[in-house]
Amino acid sequence: xxxxxxxxxxxxxxxxxxxxxxxxxxxxxxxxxxxxxxxxxxxxxxxxxxxxxxxxxxxxxxxxxxxxxxxxxxxxxxxxxxxxxxxxxxxxxxxxxxxxxxxxxxxxxxxxxxxxxxxxxxxxxxxxxxxxxxxxxxxxxxxxxxxxxxxxxxxxxxxxxxxxxxxxxxxxxxxxxxxxxxxxxxxxxxxxxxxxxxxxxxxxxxxxxxxxxxxxxxxxxxxxxxxxxxxxxxxxxxxxxxxxxxxxxxxxxxxxxxxxxxxxxxxxxxxxxxxxxxxxxxxxxxxxxxxxxxxxxxxxxxxxxxxxxxxxxxxxxxxxxxxxxxxxxxxxxxxxxxxxxxxxxxxxxxxxxxxxxxxxxxxxxxxxxxxxxxxxxxx
Numbered sequence: 001x002x003x004x005x006x007x008x009x010x011x012x013x014x015x016x017x018x019x020x021x022x023x024x025x026x027x028x029x030x031x032x033x034x035x036x037x038x039x040x041x042x043x044x045x046x047x048x049x050x051x052x053x054x055x056x057x058x059x060x061x062x063x064x065x066x067x068x069x070x071x072x073x074x075x076x077x078x079x080x081x082x083x084x085x086x087x088x089x090x091x092x093x094x095x096x097x098x099x100x101x102x103x104x105x106x107x108x109x110x111x112x113x114x115x116x117x118x119x120x121x122x123x124x125x126x127x128x129x130x131x132x133x134x135x136x137x138x139x140x141x142x143x144x145x146x147x148x149x150x151x152x153x154x155x156x157x158x159x160x161x162x163x164x165x166x167x168x169x170x171x172x173x174x175x176x177x178x179x180x181x182x183x184x185x186x187x188x189x190x191x192x193x194x195x196x197x198x199x200x201x202x203x204x205x206x207x208x209x210x211x212x213x214x215x216x217x218x219x220x221x222x223x224x225x226x227x228x229x230x231x232x233x234x235x236x237x238x239x240x241x242x243x244x245x246x247x248x249x250x251x252x253x254x255x256x257x258x259x260x261x262x263x264x265x266x267x268x269x270x271x272x273x274x275x276x277x278x279x280x281x282x283x284x285x286x287x288x289x290x291x292x293x294x295x296x297x298x299x300x301x302x303x304x305x306x307x308x309x310x311x312x313x314x315x316x317x318x319x320x321x322x323x324x325x326x327x328x329x330x331x332x333x334x335x336x337x338x339x340x341x342x343x344x345x346x347x348x349x350x351x352x353x354x355x356x357x358x359x360x361x362x363x364x365x366x367x368x369x370x371x372x373x374x375x376x377x378x379x
Contacts, residue, residue, distance in 0.1 A: 001082055001184075001378035003312050003345045007066050008075040012042050015050035018077060026051055026079035028087060028177070030314070031058030031164055032065070032349040033075040035154045038162040043169055054079070055089045057175050058164040059122045061349035062153030062319035067337065069330040070322070070350075072155075078347040080312065082378055084183035091165055091175045100129040103174055104136025111141070111178035118146045118186040120314070120374060123174040125151035125161040125352035129209055130366035131274035133174065134355060138364065147364040148188050148374040149176075150316035151353035156239070156323060158260055158352065183378055189301030190356040190372040192256055193294025194284040196244045198226060201282070203275050211269045214281065218267035223259070226283055235261045235270075239320035242369045243271075246280040254358060256284065258320055258368035272353050273366040284369075288325045295332035295371040299339035301359035302375045311377040313340055315348030318369045322350045332371060344375065 002024040008017065021029070029051065031043075038060045048056055066076045090110035094103040111119055119141070123133055130151055137147055152161035163173040179186060201214035201222065211219045224231040227241060238259030245255040253276075261270035275281065295317070302313070315336060322329050337346055356372035357364045 001080065001310055001376070003310055004079045005066060005345055005347065006077040007068060008077065009073070011037070011040060013047065013075060015047055018047070018050065021051060021077070021079040024079060024081040026054045026081055027085045028080040029054050029056045030078045030347055031056060031075065032061050032347065033058065034064065034073045035060045035162070036073055037075055038169055043164055045168065048166055048168070056164060056166050057089055057122060057177060059152035059349065060154055060162040061351070062155050063322050063329070063350035065315045065317070065333055065346060065348035067346045069333050076347055078312065078345065082184060084181065084378065086179065086181040086184055088178045089165065089175065090178065091173050094124060094128060094172055094174055097127050097129050100132040101136035104133040105140050107174055107176050108137040108140035111176055113180060115180045116141060116145055116178050118179040119176050121147060121149035121174065121176040121355060122163060123151045124163055124172055125153055126158055127172070129274065130272065130353040130355065131209065134364050134366055144362055146186060146188060146357060146362050147355060148357070148372065149355045150349070150351040150372070153319055153349060153351050156319050161352065185377045185379055187302050187375050188356050188373065189298040189359045190354065190367060190370050191294040191298040191301065192370045193290040194242065194256060194286040194369060195290065196282045196284050198283045200246065200250060200280040203277065203279050203281060206275055209271045209274050211271055211275060212266065219269045220262055220264070220267045223269055235259060239323050242284050242320065243281040244284050245275060246282065247276060248278040250280055255365055256367060256369045257281070258318065272368045286324060288328045288331070291321050291325060292331045292335050296335040296339060298371045298373050299336040302373045303339050311344045311375055313344050313346050314374045314376070315346060315371065316351050316354045317348070317371045318354060319350045319352060320369045321371070336373065
């Protein structure tokens with residue numbers, strides 16, 4: 001496998017500027033770019049057709065990740081050439097959040113095959129239920145298939161995101177890459193670094209990803225009481241205080257849920273994914289040092305299983321982590337880079353939701369406030 005990366009900081013890009021990628025004869029091109037670049041409509045047909053036989057896939061971000069670190073208002077273009085290009089790119093449309101599970105099924109049907117091993121999925125990041133997306137995909141593919149990826153970002157605005165493929169850009173698509181056979185190897189890892197605090201509260205009324213009551217009381221009222229002065233900045237401040245999700249028995253599931261929005265009239269919280277009926281939620285907080293340690297832990301989970309040789313690590317980390325770490329956000333990417341070393345190129349983005357199984361399993365989940373890593377290599 002050959003990897004070549006191009007980092008663009010200008011507000012425009014031409015076919016001549018990406019001609020350096022021709023050297024490796026790319027078959028797959030990953031693009032992670034700021035919302036501003038997508039709004040400027042710079043991904044023209046001329047640009048997308050300038051590299052023959054290449055499949056483009058990418059999304060808008062809340063921050064771009066490369067081997068150089070974290071950037072804003074940039075384009076990270078990573079080109080891949082496989083000796084055995086056993087992959088397929090597919091796309092489906094999602095018009096309403098209620099149809100998310102069906103969209104996941106439609107995408108998975110396009111990729112399904114007996115020798116399908118892995119799927120990397122990129123979904124629009126606002127009008128979507130990430131948990132339902134995963135459920136839909138899992139209902140179609142074999143349980144051994146590993147699904148990872150993330151939901152597009154828009155600089156923390158949660159209003160409009162974009163997906164990119166060979167047909168151009170869209171606000172209502174979900175794209176996936178299926179990997180087949182034995183040659184292309186993927187390994188995954190994820191970890192948060194957050195700590196729970198306060199009382200556990202039982203989920204007593206919810207619908208999908210909308211939480212109405214905890215312990216029989218309005219969820220929004222309880223959440224505001226916990227946040228104190230931070231409550232006046234909701235829903236934005238919700239990114240700083242996610243919730244740990246627990247089973248009906250009170251067991252920590254290792255899954256974090258971010259608050260994406262609030263409904264004052266209903267007294268409800270809109271979460272970034274579904275909750276468990278009869279389960280518990282508990283508030284969480286973190287320090288920058290703890291989040292950096294969490295990113296390093298995720299990298300070590302992957303590194304233990306990575307095939308040696310040139311590789312690509314796709315990092316999908318939560319916009320909430322970026323907001324909390326502020327000027328120190330580069331440190332979590334640097335920690336990952338130190339684990340992998342120079343032979344592994346880094347790319348990725350800050351997202352509205354992270355998709356990954358836990359290490360050593362294939363049971364994919366929607367995560368929030370988590371560093372997830374998918375490492376590609378070829379043998």
